[in-house]
Amino acid sequence: MCASNHLYMPRKETSLEVKRWFQDTARDLWPIAMGSLSLRKSPCIREHCGLCESGVGHSSYALYGRKGKRRFSIYVPDELAPELERAIQNGRHLQEVMMEAGRRYALALKNERSRRQQ
Ligand SMILES: [Zn+2]
16 A cells, blocks of 8 residues: 555546436436526507507516427516526536536546556
8 A cells, every 4th residue: 555645646536436426416406497587578468558558568587498409488477587597507507517527427437447457
């Protein structure tokens, strides 16, 4: 056992450790969403509506995203907008976590491969 090796070399992760780190991190990421939440002007069914006739109109939140090749948008009531905003932030964070998982997984696989070849 070489003590200096342990001092100066960072301990190498195994792919199983990367898997466990990713699963532990992803487990707490809820709610989750991808896409964007934005205000859109929606038409109104009232006749002679002052807001519509003045051009101000009515705005409401919508979640925009994609399902396969198709775009979708879902109306989101105002009081639910903060929760969906949180879900989208978690979604962005999860993408970063996935990027980091891939980086560490690649290093671990390479390390395990060279250990097999020794
Ligand atoms: Zn209106």
